[in-house]
Amino acid sequence: MAFTGRDKTWLRGPRAVALVAAGAAVVLGLATGGTVTQAAPAKPKPTHTQIQLLAINDFHGNLAPNPATSSSGNVNGTPAGGAEYLATQLELLRDSADAQGQDTATVAAGDLIGASPLLSAAFHDEPTIEAMNEMGLDATSVGNHEFDEGYKELLRMQKGGCLDDGDGQNNQNSCPDPKAKFKGADFDYLSANVFYENTDKTLFAPYTIKKFHGGQKIAFIGMTLEDTPNIVTKSGVQGLAFKDEVETANALVPKLKQQGIETIVVLVHEGGLPSDPKAFNSCPGISGPITDIAKNLDPEIDVVISGHTHQSYNCSINDPAGKPRLVTSASSFGKVVTEVRLSIDLATNDVDRLNTLANNHIVTRDVPKDRHLTDLITKYQGYVAPIESKVIGHITTPSIVKTVDDSQESPLGNLIADAQLADPSTVTNGKTPVAAFMNPGGIRADLASNAGAVTFGQAFTVQPFNNYLVSMDMTGTQIKALLEQQFSGLNQASNKVLQVAGITYTYNPAAAPGAKVVAGSIKIAGQPLVDGTTYRISTNNFLSDGGDGFPAFTTATNKFFGGLDIDAFANYLAAHDPYTPGPTDRISIGS
CATH class of the missing domain: 3.90.780.10 (5'-Nucleotidase, C-terminal domain)
Incomplete structure (x- = not known):
């Protein structure tokens, strides 16, 4: 069923119905391309249930659509991205799963904020957090750019509250509407491998467990780029320790298994580089850190959703037991959404990988704009105009x-x-x-x-x-x-x-x-x-x-x-x- 981030309930609300009515003609028009080649063809089984996962990464506060003529505004020549269109496409994908009786979770692999356009950055990226709340995001791993203003500011992104920044000092203004305080993220920030120095306490929860209608449970482990201290300002991460992604995730697997969790997904802010960047729904000749990570993560981990390199790929990489496992990434700036259909055996709650497929969908602009996101963008465009146009x-x-x-x-x-x-x-x-x-x-x-x-x-x-x-x-x-x-x-x-x-x-x-x-x-x-x-x-x-x-x-x-x-x-x-x-x-x- 469609999930709404505003009330954290599973339902088919009026907004979802309206979107289906407005977008029914374009549901099949989502740009997809072929799925990744699996070891065997997927065959629906009556003994299985499917759960839909929708994933993005490296949004970087790109609320307004980027020019279609720029690399940040198109995928292979197709105009793509923009929060208004992303919200609509997410809702349409959820409704397509709902029509088949499937539940949905929406997740991300880091860098939702940081290195953002002025529309978001002028307000310490509060608009982007509000946008993600509106889109119904459930959880995200912490990326390196989430530390651009320091980890204490990142904690504020989760918990809410306003900064006393002088009402526009240095061309930034937290909570520009004095009548509306920043409430923080409705979704969970996750970071299993970032600890307070010399402690066993993580900066954020290492994982979250989502329960679905059929009784299935999925654990999402969040993983931050281990190399973050080398690519962000030192003061922003002082007092934190960043540990190996593979070792950290693998150590959590037994703990999750003890809780009866059979389906585990890793959201990792690290990525790869396909030899053909235009092959957005496959991964020819992929290289880079994500390949070693995927090859060494515990076989009990079922899916790896990645980011950081701003590439779009849909891979099957063998785990240490030699079995194929999905590894995906959804480009950047909200231009692509990865859809994973997890096939779960009802008897064992295990993921049937040979019947689990993924598709990278281009976030095309041939759909109605989400009016909630339009309202949000319009509001902040008004606030930023005097700063931006000078x-x-x-x-x-x-x-x-x-x-x-x-x-x-x-x-x-x-x-x-x-x-x-x-x-x-x-x-x-x-x-x-x-x-x-x-x-x-x-x-x-x-x-x-x-x-x-x-x-x-x-x-x-x-x-x-x-x-x-x-x-x-x-x-x-x-x-x-x-x-x-x-x-x-x-x-x-x-x-x-x-x-x-x-x-x-x-x-x-x-x-x-x-x-x-x-x-x-x-x-x-x-x-x-x-x-x-x-x-x-x-x-x-x-x-x-x-x-x-x-x-x-x-x-x-x-x-x-x-x-x-x-x-x-x-x-x-x-x-x-x-x-x-x-x-x-x-x-x-x-x-």
């Missing part, structure tokens, strides 16, 4: 791109690094930074304009993390080590070339890791770098904590926290109005 400067080109040249330097990367270097908030005791470093992964989009005019909303789309800038002292030797870490250690397999200001250098891609930067090529403020000299540099707090595989930043001294990176970006554009992008000539390739 013109902060002009550029002399239609856009400034984050696309890199052969040396991995980009025009937009240079602009952001220049803004960091020029920001006065990082100057302390008369010490002004002489170089700045920006992580390329923190540049989320090209800087667009409206006939040359740049708004705060467009700038925020480029830098949506609200990171703080940090100035610090580093010696020439430490800076050399930092530059080598772009090509070694955690970044050896996939290089991360920092965007820079105030510094130039040459590197040799053919050289051995640890010796790629050409000796004597590094210059700061036009002068050769000296090993024993101390330089004042600037970066964001994510890199300052050693994020993205740059531990050299953690060896810096005399750290001083300045303002927000988005404010530095906006102020720089205002001070250089109009801005003309310069050449990408700070990093070069040589031998």
